[in-house]
Amino acid sequence: xxxxxxxxxxxxxxxxxxxxxxxxxxxxxxxxxxxxxxxxxxxxxxxxxxxxxxxxxxxxxxxxxxxxxxxxxxxxxxxxxxxxxxxxxxxxxxxxxxxxxxxxxxxxxxxxxxxxxxxxxxxxxxxxxxxxxxxxxxxxxxxxxxxxxxxxxxxxxx
Amino acid sequence: xxxxxxxxxxxxxxxxxxxxxxxxxxxxxxxxxxxxxxxxxxxxxxxxxxxxxxxxxxxxxxxxxxxxxxxxxxxxxxxxxxxxxxxxxxxxxxxxxxxxxxxxxxxxxxxxxxxxxxxxxxxxxxxxxxxxxxxxxxxxxxxxxxxxxxxxxxxxxx
DNA sequence: CACTTATGTTATCAACTATAACTATATCCG
DNA sequence: CGGATATAGTTATAGTTGATAACATAAGTG
Numbered sequence: 001x002x003x004x005x006x007x008x009x010x011x012x013x014x015x016x017x018x019x020x021x022x023x024x025x026x027x028x029x030x031x032x033x034x035x036x037x038x039x040x041x042x043x044x045x046x047x048x049x050x051x052x053x054x055x056x057x058x059x060x061x062x063x064x065x066x067x068x069x070x071x072x073x074x075x076x077x078x079x080x081x082x083x084x085x086x087x088x089x090x091x092x093x094x095x096x097x098x099x100x101x102x103x104x105x106x107x108x109x110x111x112x113x114x115x116x117x118x119x120x121x122x123x124x125x126x127x128x129x130x131x132x133x134x135x136x137x138x139x140x141x142x143x144x145x146x147x148x149x150x151x152x153x154x155x156x157x158x
Numbered sequence: 159x160x161x162x163x164x165x166x167x168x169x170x171x172x173x174x175x176x177x178x179x180x181x182x183x184x185x186x187x188x189x190x191x192x193x194x195x196x197x198x199x200x201x202x203x204x205x206x207x208x209x210x211x212x213x214x215x216x217x218x219x220x221x222x223x224x225x226x227x228x229x230x231x232x233x234x235x236x237x238x239x240x241x242x243x244x245x246x247x248x249x250x251x252x253x254x255x256x257x258x259x260x261x262x263x264x265x266x267x268x269x270x271x272x273x274x275x276x277x278x279x280x281x282x283x284x285x286x287x288x289x290x291x292x293x294x295x296x297x298x299x300x301x302x303x304x305x306x307x308x309x310x311x312x313x314x315x316x
Numbered sequence: 317c318a319c320t321t322a323t324g325t326t327a328t329c330a331a332c333t334a335t336a337a338c339t340a341t342a343t344c345c346g
Numbered sequence: 347c348g349g350a351t352a353t354a355g356t357t358a359t360a361g362t363t364g365a366t367a368a369c370a371t372a373a374g375t376g
Binding site: 005023030033044055062074075078140142154156 | 178186193194216223224225232281292299300307311313
């Protein structure tokens with residue numbers, strides 16, 4: 001995880017056999033973006049190891065908690081998940097008794113998603129965990145202003 | 159790609175059946191980071207569709223170009239790729255006659271990586287393509303100063 | 317009504333990542 | 347020196363993720 005050290009040299013083979021010229025890759029927006037995202041997600045995975053919850057699952061649970069009764073497709077689309085792949089995801093959460101798929105009243109094709117009582121308690125715990133992580137990230141970014149600057153910059157890339 | 163619209167409501171089920179409450183997920187650093195990264199990578203994939211080159215392959219080629227003669231393990235480690243997975247990646251590039259695996263002089267176990275003449279010409283083309291994309295990203299970020307601010311913020315997350 | 321679209325689902329497939337085990341070398345140290 | 351240990355590349359394998367196609371059922375629509 002420690003690169004850098006780009007000495008101004010004409011020929012890399014003339015330099016010591018330890019440092020590589022990496023500025024052509026490591027200085028790229030896409031590359032750094034990926035590394036930062038992997039780092040944050042890795043931290044999430046560590047933190048949620050006990051709860052056996054993945055980032056996508058967490059976002060699904062929170063979204064259902066805030067929008068009970070919505071169809072699978074609606075939740076999936078907001079998160080950019082294909083509905084075919086969303087089936088497996090919801091199935092796992094349903095097996096763990098965190099989510100219920102109720103038959104929708106007005107559309108018999110659709111599954112209305114709700115949290116179970118257990119699911120709601122679970123989300124409270126998960127949210128607390130994640131809020132702590134988020135708070136630490138904000139601190140690293142130099143407070144809410146730094147966070148907002150980052151989000152603003154990220155938006156311009158999308 | 160168009161969320162937002164968090165009306166101050168006590169119950170989401172009372173609101174119109176179109177907008178979802180998403181601020182709990184979409185305002186998160188990790189989530190936005192992932193979306194931005196996916197967006198940039200998606201753009202990369204579109205751009206490099208003709209060249210049939212993936213982001214990881216591009217970074218490998220550039221790294222070999224700037225550091226000819228290095229061992230597979232060295233290149234792989236810098237990029238955070240497991241050497242077991244790096245084998246397949248290099249094999250693909252070698253089959254396309256872009257990269258050569260030469261026996262290392264001082265270590266008969268190691269493969270010294272070089273670009274072929276064809277590989278060097280290919281990298282020139284790829285670099286030009288990528289430089290154009292990078293320039294556009296920098297423009298979106300409000301110039302080099304914006305880019306540097308972004309990279310600085312991303313570093314704090316790692 | 318027939319035609320088209322939407323929902324959830326299953327079955328695949330490709331790409332990426334991670335781990336274990338193996339070989340052949342290399343290095344270390346008593 | 348020589349045996350133990352570590353390293354480079356490789357293979358095999360499994361888990362995760364994302365994408366696509368096809369299907370049954372149900373809604374919508376002219």
